[in-house]
Amino acid sequence: MTSKKNKYIGVCKVGEKGQIVIPKEARDMFEINPGDSVVVLCDRKKGMAVVKADVFDTVTESIFKK
Numbered sequence: 001m002t003s004k005k006n007k008y009i010g011v012c013k014v015g016e017k018g019q020i021v022i023p024k025e026a027r028d029m030f031e032i033n034p035g036d037s038v039v040v041l042c043d044r045k046k047g048m049a050v051v052k053a054d055v056f057d058t059v060t061e062s063i064f065k066k
Contacts, residue, residue: 005029039056
């Protein structure tokens with residue numbers, strides 16, 4: 001079930017292999033399920049973002065639609 005909250009803050013620990021676990025509340029909010037892909041966007045000054053990969057499907061479709 002998707003979270004009814006619009007915002008969430010969580011803490012992740014980085015494991016020995018550089019892996020993190022996305023907190024359940026965040027996975028529920030963005031409907032991230034086992035097997036889904038996420039994209040990591042990084043900017044040294046602005047920080048890091050993790051985005052569900054299917055968000056880019058919509059962007060790609062709009063670019064190649066014409």
